[in-house]
Amino acid sequence: MSTQKTLPEPIIRPEFINENIALAHTGDVAVKLSVFEKIWNINGVRKAFILLSLVAIWQAYTVLLDVEPLMFPTFLSALDRLVSDLVDGELLAKVWFSVKVLVIGYATGMAIAAILVLWGTSSRLGGDFISMATAMFNPLPSIAMLPLAMLWFGLGTASLVFVLVHAVLWAVALNTHSGFKNVSSTLRMIGENYGLKGVPFVVKILVPAALPAIMTGMKVGWAFAWRTLIGAELVFGASSGGGGLGWYIFESSQNIETEGVFAGLFMVILIGITVENLIFRNIELKTINRWGMQR
Amino acid sequence: MTQGAHTAAGNTPAAAAVDPLLDVDGVTLQYKTKEHLITATYRVGFKVYPADRFVLLGPSGCGKSTLLKGVAGYLKPVEGNMRLKGVDIKEPGPDRVMVFQEFDQLLPWKTVKENITFALMNGGRCKTQSEANDIAMEYIKKVKLDRFEDTYPHMLSGGMKQRVSIARGMAMEPDILLMDEPFAALDALTRLQMQEELLQLWEDTHFTVLFVTHSIEEALIVGSRILVLSPHPGQVKAELNAHHLTHASTGDPEFGELKTKIHNMLFADRILEDELAAAAAEAEG
Numbered sequence: 001m002s003t004q005k006t007l008p009e010p011i012i013r014p015e016f017i018n019e020n021i022a023l024a025h026t027g028d029v030a031v032k033l034s035v036f037e038k039i040w041n042i043n044g045v046r047k048a049f050i051l052l053s054l055v056a057i058w059q060a061y062t063v064l065l066d067v068e069p070l071m072f073p074t075f076l077s078a079l080d081r082l083v084s085d086l087v088d089g090e091l092l093a094k095v096w097f098s099v100k101v102l103v104i105g106y107a108t109g110m111a112i113a114a115i116l117v118l119w120g121t122s123s124r125l126g127g128d129f130i131s132m133a134t135a136m137f138n139p140l141p142s143i144a145m146l147p148l149a150m151l152w153f154g155l156g157t158a159s160l161v162f163v164l165v166h167a168v169l170w171a172v173a174l175n176t177h178s179g180f181k182n183v184s185s186t187l188r189m190i191g192e193n194y195g196l197k198g199v200p201f202v203v204k205i206l207v208p209a210a211l212p213a214i215m216t217g218m219k220v221g222w223a224f225a226w227r228t229l230i231g232a233e234l235v236f237g238a239s240s241g242g243g244g245l246g247w248y249i250f251e252s253s254q255n256i257e258t259e260g261v262f263a264g265l266f267m268v269i270l271i272g273i274t275v276e277n278l279i280f281r282n283i284e285l286k287t288i289n290r291w292g293m294q295r
Numbered sequence: 296m297t298q299g300a301h302t303a304a305g306n307t308p309a310a311a312a313v314d315p316l317l318d319v320d321g322v323t324l325q326y327k328t329k330e331h332l333i334t335a336t337y338r339v340g341f342k343v344y345p346a347d348r349f350v351l352l353g354p355s356g357c358g359k360s361t362l363l364k365g366v367a368g369y370l371k372p373v374e375g376n377m378r379l380k381g382v383d384i385k386e387p388g389p390d391r392v393m394v395f396q397e398f399d400q401l402l403p404w405k406t407v408k409e410n411i412t413f414a415l416m417n418g419g420r421c422k423t424q425s426e427a428n429d430i431a432m433e434y435i436k437k438v439k440l441d442r443f444e445d446t447y448p449h450m451l452s453g454g455m456k457q458r459v460s461i462a463r464g465m466a467m468e469p470d471i472l473l474m475d476e477p478f479a480a481l482d483a484l485t486r487l488q489m490q491e492e493l494l495q496l497w498e499d500t501h502f503t504v505l506f507v508t509h510s511i512e513e514a515l516i517v518g519s520r521i522l523v524l525s526p527h528p529g530q531v532k533a534e535l536n537a538h539h540l541t542h543a544s545t546g547d548p549e550f551g552e553l554k555t556k557i558h559n560m561l562f563a564d565r566i567l568e569d570e571l572a573a574a575a576a577e578a579e580g
Contacts, residue, residue, distance in 0.1 A: 184397070186395050186399055186400045187400070187402070189364075189367075189369060189387070189393060189395070190393070190395075190400055190402070192368075192369070192386075192387040193367065193387050193389065193391075193392060193418075194413070194414050194417040194418040194467075195387075195388060195417055195418055195419060196417055200417075204413075204417070205402075208404040209402075209403075209404075211404070287404070290447065291404045291447055291449065292403060292447060292448070292449025292450070293403055293404075
């Protein structure tokens with residue numbers, strides 16, 4: 001037999017009603033941040049800090065340890081080369097050549113992806129084709145298609161565009177298609193309810209609803225394309241006339257101008273960051289961030 | 296001809312003079328999951344007349360939501376037919392506007408006002424944007440959301456989102472407004488308030504609404520006529536009047552009696568089912 005335990009009873013207390021609730025005023029709910037905290041909260045400031053630290057380490061390493069400039073030039077000398085080549089227009093011409101090809105390839109890839117995804121949403125066979133084709137071609141590095149492209153299209157812009165399309169197409173198609181599949185049935189039913197069918201349904205409901213996934217696809221596609229282009233130009237940039245940024249890097253290394261190699265790499269990074277932060281980030285801020293689809 | 300008896304029961308003498316707005320006759324609905332073909336409703340029949348606040352009430356699994364989706368045109372009956380103003384329902388259309396339970400029924404890329412104008416323009420109710428804007432603002436005011444017309448849905452509370460959805464549905468002035476447990480995801484206090492507001496809106500224009508719920512109390516408060524469905528598959532159990540009951544009458548003995556009556560109807564089934572299940576288990580064991 002267990003020992004008798006007294007259970008706690010609720011204590012009955014007098015009731016009260018607060019009549020003055022409307023008169024109550026709160027103190028400082030918001031406390032101001034210090035100036036340092038405010039500055040540190042800016043994304044760009046923190047990132048610039050990291051960047052400057054890396055540059056400082058590089059400069060210090062090369063100068064203090066007196067590293068052979070042919071192997072690893074100082075940051076400042078590489079920067080100097082970048083500026084001088086930019087000013088005399090040589091580098092700009094190469095950049096322009098690359099960007100032009102890139103835009104053509106990217107736009108073509110996007111257009112084909114759009115057609116493909118449209119087919120994929122309208123028929124089951126199309127959907128099956130997308131998932132199968134992406135499974136096959138997405139793991140295939142675009143640069144591996146270059147020998148074939150050269151065989152088919154010769155040494156020219158056409159070959160570059162071909163590999164770029166391959167780089168963009170599957171990433172965009174895969175992400176867009178899976179984005180469409182994830183659109184909630186409620187939103188679909190709403191669209192149908194207001195009489196939307198076919199292409200208007202895709203454009204007015206599926207595309208905006210799947211925009212986060214589409215943006216991911218576009219960003220991945222962009223990164224693939226940019227890498228592929230530089231790689232392809234390294235291989236045969238010169239023979240296609242002017243040659244692009246990749247060729248500039250290759251040429252510099254052939255001439256044992258290591259500063260030039262670094263200047264070219266800077267440019268590749270710079271353009272990559274610019275597109276990512278200026279173009280994609282701004283599209284995101286104006287769309288999916290504003291709509292609360294992404295933080 | 297058991298079917299005839301069902302529909303006949305739905306005909307009140309007073310209503311016989313008017314044509315029903317929505318006529319659901321002997322409807323069997325089935326849908327497929329990955330492994331099963333599920334019969335959601337079996338030979339369900341009812342008639343909705345203009346200005347009805349017609350409630351489909353039943354426990355989960357009675358196919359009430361599926362029935363509403365059928366009326367909306369998302370699902371084709373395998374048997375029987377559904378007519379709106381005498382015309383067979385074939386596909387979704389703006390003459391029957393759905394209000395869902397889910398908060399994501401608002402287009403997140405459109406503001407409160409744009410969500411309504413989007414419906415008005417695409418649903419073919421408005422030809423010009425300015426006309427759509429005027430109507431949208433009128434209905435935004437009706438649901439007391441003026442000042443929020445340029446807000447994106449993700450900034451709104453659950454109750455506010457449902458208000459926008461209702462405003463969007465009403466702005467279309469459909470033949471019938473279809474509401475699929477629109478208040479089920481709201482907290483209890485907001486739900487009470489929304490029921491109250493819906494009734495006030497109804498007082499303005501006496502629109503026709505087909506309302507799905509699993510709450511007996513909500514059915515009694517919101518509905519003017521209640522179709523009680525039994526589960527697995529959904530079949531008509533009863534059709535009852537509740538036009539005289541509102542929030543104000545929740546304390547009345549009549550309210551309590553009707554509530555108990557419906558409760559027993561639904562509960563009796565469950566007891567029977569439990570017994571059957573127990574008997575089946577015994578037979579197997």
